[in-house]
Structures are given as C-alpha cells and as structure tokens.
Amino acid sequence: MLSMTRRTFGLLAATTMLMATSATSAEPVKIGILSLTSHSPSIIAEGKGYYKEAGLDVEFVPFQAAQPMAVAIASGDVDFGLTAMTAGLVSLAERGAVKIIGGAMAEEEGIEGHKILVSKAVHEDGATTPADLEGKRFGITTAGSSFHYMAHKIADGEGFDRSSMQLVPLNSVSAVIASLRSGQIDAWSIQPNIADGLIASGDVFEVGRIGDYIDSYQVTTLFTSSDLAANNRPLVESFISAFSKGVADYNAALVxxxxxxxxxAELVAMIHKRVYSDRPLADADPAIRAGAMRINQGAKLNLASIEDQLEWFKSENLVPQSASMEKLVDSSFVETY
Structure with a gap:
C-alpha cells in the first residue's frame, strides 16, 4: 500500500495546483486564416504546439479574402492576421486601428513564385505573353487587393495603360478560379501551388511570372491591432516567436x-486539415507540396516592398494621400530590410 506522508501530500498538492494554473493561464488568441498553403506556418505552429508553448490558446477564424480580415482585426474580433496588403488594411492603419508587424510569404529569386495565367480560349486567340493582356479581363478578389496590385504592375511593366485592363472583382479565390477555368475572365496571377493545378487541368495556360514585374515582392504580412501592438507587446512577441517556429518547419519541409x-509527411497531413481539406490526403499532398514559396524566417519584413505597395495604393486613390509608413508599420518587432 502506498504510504502518503504529509510532505508527499504537500508536494502532490503543489504540483496539481501548478498544472491546473498552467492549463488555465494560456491567453486566448484568434488568428485570421485563409485556406491557402501560405498560411501553413500558423497551422504548423498550432499543430506542433508552438503556440501553446508560448502561452497562447489559439482559435483560427476562416476568411475568404484579405480585406475582411483587416476589418475584423480593427474591430477586435480577430487578434492577428496573415495576408496580403489591401486598401482596407492601409486605410484602417491610417485611422490608427491596425499595424503591420512582420513579413511572411515573399518572392525570392531561384524559387518559383506567382504565375501569370490566361484562360484556354484567350490563349488559343493568341495571348501567349503578359504583353497580350492589354484590354483583357483580369480576375481580382476585391478592389485594392494584391491581385489588383499585380495586374497594374504587369501593365506598368509592359507599357500599356492600367485602365485598359478590365478588372473583375469576384470576392473570393475560389470564385476567381471557377471564372478563369470557364472563360468568364481572361487572366489572373496566383501562387504556384494553385497555378500548377490549373495548368495541369488544360483549362489554363501560364504566360509569365510576377517576379519579372515586381522586385522582391513582400506578398503577405503579419498584422495586428494598433492597440495590441502598443499595449500588449509580450503577447505580440509570443505570437511572432511561435509563428516563426512554424515558418522554420515549413521552409525546411517544403521550400x-x-x-x-x-x-x-506529418506536416503535410497537418496542413491538409485546413488546406484542400475537401480532397483525400493522397490527392491534396502533391498540391500542398508543389510550388511552395519562401516564408520570411523570423517574420523578417521587406520595407522597400511595403512602401512600393503603399505608393501604388495612393496612385490609384485607393487610400488617403496622407497614408504613411509610420502609421502603417510597427517595425520594432522584427528585422527589416
């Protein structure tokens, strides 16, 4: 029979209390997420317990496009987001509601990046290079989205008027995909894991690369509310630290x-729970692995790319002319370049 001394009982009670405290001390955090492989580091950080180790109790909040995520963070419904810069995000930053705090997915020389695609019908009509997109219908999720920015960078690079490209807002990535495959739009640009699947279907053709038009493009960023950035630095630092561990695993495995x-394979199965989850793992596995783009280690942020995007938003009168890098970015959390 086990003999329970007063000292043993005291130690057991103290250990039990410590475990109970640890279990309840994790800070609840909501993270906005899109069903894209570029969000894999956050999925990995949750799946491997990195967020939990950092004292965070994470809940993912799904979105269909970038701009609504920025609105949710400004309102306090979500704590952290990872997605492309949008006009909505910049405008909210100018009003003092949100801050970019780090970088995520980026175009990097030597690693496959965003591909410029056209529909089968347009390709058969002779559109074989980005120069042929003048006058064509280009799919975007919303005005002021990264797709909008990429379309105009193609126009600028090829020397035709931005206004000559007809932009078609479709609100979600899935809707853009369906419209391109059916020929309701003529062109689009998207990261390679999605692009490669469309090209393999025979309904879509690649005509160029975004890397030829945008130098070292900081495609996605980490952002949070201005309130959290200013008043809860330990929470923001804990989030970035845990996220960065997910980034390291993602880059090592897939890039x-x-x-x-x-x-x-374990990481791919983990990602599959939230990306291509409507397919069997055997079918989703190649798509998750294909065309993985670099995620900046330590959430390193390319300020030159952010400034270029900000100036484009201003040039299109999508954000206030007073919008500034100072209002948009808090560069104190990560390394910048």
Missing part, C-alpha cells in the same frame, strides 16, 4: 526540402 520525408 528547402531538408526535413526528413517522414516528418515532412
């Missing part, structure tokens, strides 16, 4: 391919 295959 640099230095992670052992067994571990990589």
């Amino acid at each position: 640099d391919k230095t992670m052992p295959e067994e571990e990589t």
Whole structure:
C-alpha cells in the first residue's frame, strides 16, 4: 500500500495546483486564416504546439479574402492576421486601428513564385505573353487587393495603360478560379501551388511570372491591432516567436526540402486539415507540396516592398494621400530590410 506522508501530500498538492494554473493561464488568441498553403506556418505552429508553448490558446477564424480580415482585426474580433496588403488594411492603419508587424510569404529569386495565367480560349486567340493582356479581363478578389496590385504592375511593366485592363472583382479565390477555368475572365496571377493545378487541368495556360514585374515582392504580412501592438507587446512577441517556429518547419519541409520525408509527411497531413481539406490526403499532398514559396524566417519584413505597395495604393486613390509608413508599420518587432 502506498504510504502518503504529509510532505508527499504537500508536494502532490503543489504540483496539481501548478498544472491546473498552467492549463488555465494560456491567453486566448484568434488568428485570421485563409485556406491557402501560405498560411501553413500558423497551422504548423498550432499543430506542433508552438503556440501553446508560448502561452497562447489559439482559435483560427476562416476568411475568404484579405480585406475582411483587416476589418475584423480593427474591430477586435480577430487578434492577428496573415495576408496580403489591401486598401482596407492601409486605410484602417491610417485611422490608427491596425499595424503591420512582420513579413511572411515573399518572392525570392531561384524559387518559383506567382504565375501569370490566361484562360484556354484567350490563349488559343493568341495571348501567349503578359504583353497580350492589354484590354483583357483580369480576375481580382476585391478592389485594392494584391491581385489588383499585380495586374497594374504587369501593365506598368509592359507599357500599356492600367485602365485598359478590365478588372473583375469576384470576392473570393475560389470564385476567381471557377471564372478563369470557364472563360468568364481572361487572366489572373496566383501562387504556384494553385497555378500548377490549373495548368495541369488544360483549362489554363501560364504566360509569365510576377517576379519579372515586381522586385522582391513582400506578398503577405503579419498584422495586428494598433492597440495590441502598443499595449500588449509580450503577447505580440509570443505570437511572432511561435509563428516563426512554424515558418522554420515549413521552409525546411517544403521550400528547402531538408526535413526528413517522414516528418515532412506529418506536416503535410497537418496542413491538409485546413488546406484542400475537401480532397483525400493522397490527392491534396502533391498540391500542398508543389510550388511552395519562401516564408520570411523570423517574420523578417521587406520595407522597400511595403512602401512600393503603399505608393501604388495612393496612385490609384485607393487610400488617403496622407497614408504613411509610420502609421502603417510597427517595425520594432522584427528585422527589416
């Protein structure tokens, strides 16, 4: 029979109390997420317990496009977001509601990046290069989205008027995909894991790369409310630290391919719970692995790219002319370049 001394009982009670405290001390955090592989680091950080280790009790909040996520963060319904810069985000930052605090997915020389696509019908009519997109219908989610920015960068690079490209807002990535495949729009640009699947279907053709038009494009950023950035630095730092561990795993597994295959397969299965979850894992696995783009380690932020995007928003009168980098970015949390 186990003998319970007063000292043993005291130690057991103290241990039990500590465990109970640890279980309830995690700070609840809501993270906005899109069903895209670019959000994999956050999925990995949650799946491998990095957020929990950082003292965060994470809940993912799904979105269909970038702009509504920025609105949700400004309102306090979501704490952190990871997505492309939008006119809505910049305008909210100018009003003192949100801040960019780090970088995520980026175009990097030597690694496959965003592809410029056209529909089968347009390709058969002779559109074989980005120069042929003048006068064509280009799919975007919303005005002021990253797709809008990329379309205009193509126009600028090829020397035709931005206004000659007809932009078609479709509110979600899935709607843009369906419209391109059916020929309701003529062109689009998207990251390679999505682009490659469309090209393989035979309904869509690649005609160029965004990397030829935008130098070192900081495609997505991390952002939070201005209130959290200013008044809860420990929480923001904990989030970035845990997220960065997910980034390291993602890059090792899918970009640099230095992670052992067994571990990589585990990460792919983890990502599959939120990306391509409508497909069997066997079908989703190649799509998740294909065309993985670099995520900046440590959430390093390309300020030059952010400033270029900000100036484009201003040039199109999508944001106030007073919008500034000072209002938009808090560069104190991560390394910048």
